[in-house]
Amino acid sequence: MSHKGSPPSQSSYKPDFRADITSGFMVFLIALPLCLGIAMASGFPPVAGILTAVVGGLIATFLGSAQLTIKGPAAGLIVIALGAVQELGNGDMATGYRQALATIFIAGVIQMALALVRAGKFGAFFPAAVVHGMLAAIGVIIISKQAHVLMGVAPQAKEPLHLLAEIPHSLATMNPAIFGIGALSLLLLFGLPLVPKVRKVPAPLLVLLTAVPLGVWIGLDHTHAVSLLGDSYEVGPKYLVQLPGNLLQAITFPDFSAVTSGTSIKYIVMFTLVGSIESLLSAKAVDMLDPQRRHSDLDKDLLATGVGNTIAGLIGGLPMISEIVRSSANINNGAQSRWSNFFHGVFLLVFVALMPGLLQMIPLAALSAMLIYTGVRLASPREFVKTFRIGPEQLLIFTTTLLVTLATDLLVGVASGVVLKIILHLVNGAPVRNLFRAEIEQEKHGQAVIVRVHGAAVFTNYLGLEKKLTEIDAAIQRVVLDLDNTRLIDHTTVEKLHHLVEDWQRAGRELVLQGLDEHRRFSKHHLAARRKALASQT
Secondary structure, eight states: OOOTTOOOOTTSSOOOHHHHHHHHHHHHHHHHHHHHHHHHHTTSOTHHHHHHHHHHHHTGGGTSOOSSOEEEOOGGGHHHHHHHHHHHHTTOHHHHHHHHHHHHHHHHHHHHHHHHTTOGGGGGGSOHHHHHHHHHHHHHHHHHHHHHHHTTOOOSOOSHHHHHHTHHHHHHTOOHHHHHHHHHHHHHHHHGGGOTTTTTSOHHHHHHHHHHHHHHHHTTTSOEEEEETTEEEEESGGGBOOOOSSHHHHOOOOOOTTTTSHHHHHHHHHHHHHHHHHHHHHHHHHHHHOTTOOOOOHHHHHHHHHHHHHHHHHHTOOOOEEEHHHHHHHHHTTOOSTHHHHHHHHHHHHHHHHOHHHHTTSBHHHHHHHHHHHHHHHTOHHHHHHHHHHOHHHHHHHHHHHHHHHHSOHHHHHHHHHHHHHHHHHHTTOOGGGSSSOEEEEEEETTEEEEEEEEEEOTTTHHHHHHHHHTSOTTOOEEEEEEEEEEEEOHHHHHHHHHHHHHHHHTTOEEEEEOOTTEEESSSSTTOOEEEOGGGOO
16 A cells, blocks of 8 residues: 655666766766775785676666665775685685685675575664674784785785784885875875865776886886885785686686585675675665665565675676665765666676776775775774764673674674674563563554553564564554553664654654653763663553
8 A cells, every 4th residue: 555755666767878888987986996905905816896786787687676875895895805715715715715615605695695585674682782893803903904905015914913913014114105095095095085175086096097007117017126215125016906808708607515514604604694794784775875865675685695695606796785885886976776776787897898807907005005994994083973972781792793893803803793783682671571572552543543562662573573573564654662661762763763754754654652751861862772760660
C-alpha cells in the first residue's frame, strides 16, 4: 500500500546519461590510482584492483538496488587481504595470492547465501563504536605499512606496532628522491581541500599530474644512482607500478587446494564479516547522501557484492564492497542513477586495456601517499573526539577495539569490542534475560498502536524490536514506542530509532518515542545511551 510522501521508488527516475557519464569519468580519475594502491598494499598485483572495479561497475551495478554507490576495492580490506596472502603463502607471495583468491570466492558465495536468506539486516547488529574502532585500526595499520614505502625503504618489521616503531629509523635512512615525490603528494592531498578555488579538482588526479612528471625527471624508468646532499641513492623501475603486458595476462585463477585449512577458514570468515559490514554500512550512508532520498534494499546490495566477489575471486581481483569515498564523490559530481557506476567501470577497462604504459609511469610513493591520506581519515583524531562526545563508554569500546586489533587481528579486535559492550550493558543494569530478546507488548488504541519495551533496548536485541515495528500494518499511521519500562537504551539503539523515525516520516507515517523523561543520558549528545535508575522504575 502506498502513502503520500513515501520515498521514491528505485525505478521512478529516468537515467540522465550525460550526468552519469560525467560523474563516472570523475570517479574513474579518483578510482584509478586508489585501485592500484590498494592492490599493491594488499599484496596483490596492481591490476587486481582494476579488475575488481571493472567487475563492480560492469556486473554488480545491475544486481543491486543502490543507485549511487560505487563498487570496488576498499582500503578497509587491505589488512585482511595482505594477511591472507602472507599467511596462506607462508613466504611464497604467488601461492598466497592464488589461495587468497579462493577465500574471496568462497566468501562471495556465502554473501550470496546470506542475501538470499535476507541477512542484510544483521549489519545492524554491530555497534557503531566497534565498527569505527575497527576502521580506525585499519587506518593505523595502513599508515604503519605505507609510511616506509613513501620513504623508499623496506622495513624489517611485519606487525603494525613494530612497523610504527620503525618509522624513525626509516626516516633516517630514507631515499630522498622517492620521499620527495611522496611528501609532495601528501602535501597536495592534505592541502588541496583548503584552497577554495581548486578544491573541486580530484586530489588523486592532481597528485598523478605532479608525481608522474617528477618520476620521469628523476629517471625512475631505468636503474641508476642520483646524488643528493653529497650522498648517492639508487632509483629505478622498482619504485614504479608494474603491470602485465595486457589485461588477459592479468587474469589469475584461484588455488582451492588449501581452502579447508584453518587459516583459509579464518580469512573466509573475515572477508565475509568485515566486507559485508563495511558494504552495508556504506550503502546506508550513501542512501542518506542521495539528494532524491532513495532507499536501497540491503539484501540486494549484499547479493550484488557476493556475486562481484565470486567473479573477482575467479579472475584474480581483490574483494569488493560498496565504497563510501568514491560513492560520495559520485554524488558530489551529479550522478543520477546506477549508470554512473557502470561508466566508471567502462572508463577503467578502456584505459587499462589501451594505455597500460601510462600506468607504469606512476611512482609507488604517490600511491602510498594516497593510502596514508586514507588511513589518516580512518584514524582521524576527530573520530576519537566524536566518539567521546557520544559517551565515555563509547570511547572505551572504540579504543579497546582499536588497540586489540593492532595487537592481534581484526576478528579478535571486533569480538573484544562486542564482548566489552555486552559487559558494560550488564554493569549498567540490563537484565541478562533481555540481552538478546527484548520483552515487547503491543496494543491498539483507536487508529494508533502502542509498543511497550521492557528490560533493555540494546544492540543485541534491536533486530527483534525493529521486526516488531515493521510487522505493524502499513495502514496504521501512528505508532507510539514506549520505553518507560526499560533500564537501559544503548547508543546503537538510540541512533537506529532516530533514523527509523525519519524513515517513517518520509513514508507519511508517524513513529513517536516516549517514556524517556526519567532516563539519564551518558552525555549531553542527543544520541547518547540512556539509563533509568532502579528506584524510579515502575
